[in-house]
Amino acid sequence: MPLSETPDPDTFDALARRALALVMPGHRAVLGIAGSPGAGKTTLAVQLAARVNELSAASGGPGAPFAMHLPMDGYHLAESTLRRLGRLDRKGAVDTFDGWGFAALLQRILVERDHTVFAPSFDRRVEEPIAAELAVEPETQLVIVEGNYLLVDDGPWAGIRGLLTEAWFCQTPDAVRVSRLVVRHELGGRSPEAALDWAESVDGRNALLIESTMARADLVVSGVTGAVISRA
Numbered sequence: 133m134p135l136s137e138t139p140d141p142d143t144f145d146a147l148a149r150r151a152l153a154l155v156m157p158g159h160r161a162v163l164g165i166a167g168s169p170g171a172g173k174t175t176l177a178v179q180l181a182a183r184v185n186e187l188s189a190a191s192g193g194p195g196a197p198f199a200m201h202l203p204m205d206g207y208h209l210a211e212s213t214l215r216r217l218g219r220l221d222r223k224g225a226v227d228t229f230d231g232w233g234f235a236a237l238l239q240r241i242l243v244e245r246d247h248t249v250f251a252p253s254f255d256r257r258v259e260e261p262i263a264a265e266l267a268v269e270p271e272t273q274l275v276i277v278e279g280n281y282l283l284v285d286d287g288p289w290a291g292i293r294g295l296l297t298e299a300w301f302c303q304t305p306d307a308v309r310v311s312r313l314v315v316r317h318e319l320g321g322r323s324p325e326a327a328l329d330w331a332e333s334v335d336g337r338n339a340l341l342i343e344s345t346m347a348r349a350d351l352v353v354s355g356v357t358g359a360v361i362s363r364a
């Protein structure tokens with residue numbers, strides 16, 4: 133959905149221009165957007181990629197796939213793996229993702245420029261990743277990656293910050309996030325009570341870790357209005 137609550141359309145456009153400016157000739161830039169569950173990372177990244185492509189084309193440069201959106205969600209561990217590891221009841225926690233795999237993908241994106249780099253997507257209908265559904269084409273010069281744990285300074289995640297040309301943190305008030313998550317969990321088949329419980333307990337625990345990583349971002353962006361909240 134559009135960032136319809138944006139009070140001033142120029143604020144979102146300023147972000148898109150900033151993202152476009154990350155691309156230096158001959159180099160592929162990676163913009164990372166971190167944030168808590170339901171903060172609006174995916175919505176922001178999808179719209180940014182579309183707007184950057186428009187701005188590039190309008191100035192005589194290449195359009196899509198010049199900029200693309202690449203979610204971390206495809207690195208969710210399969211449910212069968214989570215069951216084997218005894219982690220299915222906290223799906224979405226930091227240790228329910230293949231962090232090393234995601235870090236390796238980012239390294240490949242930076243060096244493998246002469247062929248398509250395929251990446252997994254995440255299908256919310258079945259709650260499972262799908263191999264190689266996403267494609268980073270050689271023409272792509274700005275990859276907008278987004279996910280919960282991009283700025284965690286531990287284990288496989290610790291090296292990711294150094295691979296990002298710039299890092300943004302998408303911030304949304306807890307009450308707004310929780311109400312968004314409840315809607316999503318209900319659509320996924322949970323009862324209203326179970327949806328609220330998951331949003332507050334499992335998602336809430338994850339949000340505590342994620343919010344603690346905000347200081348590692350260059351820019352804090354509102355997941356409600358798409359405007360800059362603060363700069364590093």
Ligand SMILES: Nc1ncnc2c1ncn2[C@@H]1O[C@H](COP(=O)(O)OP(=O)(O)OP(=O)(O)O)[C@@H](O)[C@H]1O
Pocket residue numbers: 133134135136137167168169170171172173174175176280312355356357358
């Ligand atoms: N600016 C906005 N105004 C109104 N609704 C929004 C806005 N941004 C996102 N939403 C809605 O909030 C919900 C969560 O957004 P989104 O999926 O982008 O969040 P996310 O941070 O990617 O979540 P997750 O961590 O679970 O992947 C969606 O239903 C989306 O349509």
Ligand SMILES: [Mg+2]
Pocket residue numbers: 173174175203
């Ligand atoms: Mg998302």
